[in-house]
Amino acid sequence: MSADMDAIAKAVKSTPYVLMLMRHGKTEGFSKNGDAGRELTDKGRKQAKAMAKTLEGLGLVPDVIASSAAKRARQTTDRMLKVFGDGPDARYHMDLYDGGMQALLDELVHTKPTDHTLLIVCHEPTVSIAAQWLSDSSVQGEGAKALSEMSLGFSPASIAVLGGTEPFAQWSLHHAQPLAFLRPGNVE
Numbered sequence: 707m708s709a710d711m712d713a714i715a716k717a718v719k720s721t722p723y724v725l726m727l728m729r730h731g732k733t734e735g736f737s738k739n740g741d742a743g744r745e746l747t748d749k750g751r752k753q754a755k756a757m758a759k760t761l762e763g764l765g766l767v768p769d770v771i772a773s774s775a776a777k778r779a780r781q782t783t784d785r786m787l788k789v790f791g792d793g794p795d796a797r798y799h800m801d802l803y804d805g806g807m808q809a810l811l812d813e814l815v816h817t818k819p820t821d822h823t824l825l826i827v828c829h830e831p832t833v834s835i836a837a838q839w840l841s842d843s844s845v846q847g848e849g850a851k852a853l854s855e856m857s858l859g860f861s862p863a864s865i866a867v868l869g870g871t872e873p874f875a876q877w878s879l880h881h882a883q884p885l886a887f888l889r890p891g892n893v894e
Contacts, residue, residue, distance in 0.1 A: 709893055711847065714867070714886045715764045723867035724766060725814070725840070725882065726825040727833045729860040730774070730782040731745040741849070742776040742803055746785075753863035754782040755892045757843070758789035760893045761825075768794045768825035772813045774802035779827050782863070786825075794825070802828040810836045834859050837866040840877065841884045848886075855887040864889045 718724050724798050724810040731750030746754070761767065767790050773783040776796040783796055801809035810832055817824055826833075839858040845853060868882035 707714065709850075709886060709888055711760075711764065711893070712873045713742050714779070714888075717848075717885045718764055718766055718869065721835060721871075721883070721885065722822060723853070723870045723872065723874060724765065724823045725838050725868045725870070725874060725877075726761065726768065726823075726865050727810075728782070728825060728827045728865040729830055729833050729862055730754075730776075730779040730827060730830060731757075731785070732862040739777075742800075743751075744776070744778050746778050746781045750778070750782070750862060751785055754785035755789060756866060756893070757784035757863050757888065761786075761865070766799060768823045769821040770794060770817060770823075771796045771827065772802065773798050773826045773827040774828070775800040777805040777892055779829070783827050784873045786827075789868075802826070806832055807835055808840070812837070814874040814877055817874040819875070821874070824874055830860055833864075833866070837868065837884070838882055839874055840882045841866075841880050842882060845884060852884040852887040856884065861889055 731753040732745045732747045836885045865888045867886040869885045
């Protein structure tokens with residue numbers, strides 16, 4: 707099932723603050739350098755580029771990208787930056803690899819009010835838990851459908867798009883409006 711890109715573009719255009727939570731692209735199963743050293747596969751590199759083009763097409767080039775410092779997340783972010791250009795301020799933090807929800811929430815708190823579009827690239831289960839915890843569960847229509855899809859977990863390179871009217875540092879649990887759930891297979 708394909709996402710309605712026109713409806714998503716319209717929704718994000720009228721939303722003052724947009725948070726995108728992304729799982730890194732498809733990764734090799736094992737690395738002699740340990741889990742944090744696992745690299746993207748060719749498919750994962752293609753996914754990262756395709757998802758960056760999708761976000762760009764929706765007008766969602768991030769102001770800031772906060773990425774896990776694990777190799778696969780760094781590679782995903784670096785691949786996306788090739789599409790986005792010099793616009794986003796990219797930051798890499800190891801705590802987004804091993805710090806769970808607290809690390810992700812810390813990213814929101816430390817984002818400047820002038821940053822309206824934030825992309826966080828990290829890992830499962832943190833991204834799916836964060837999407838559910840941050841989303842307003844009383845939403846109806848397309849938001850409810852997106853939230854339902856998020857609850858099933860994030861396949862590689864999937865992105866939850868959440869919106870709000872206040873700066874990210876003011877967000878609380880069940881505050882954000884789920885706007886879309888994008889998977890590499892449903893944006894083509």
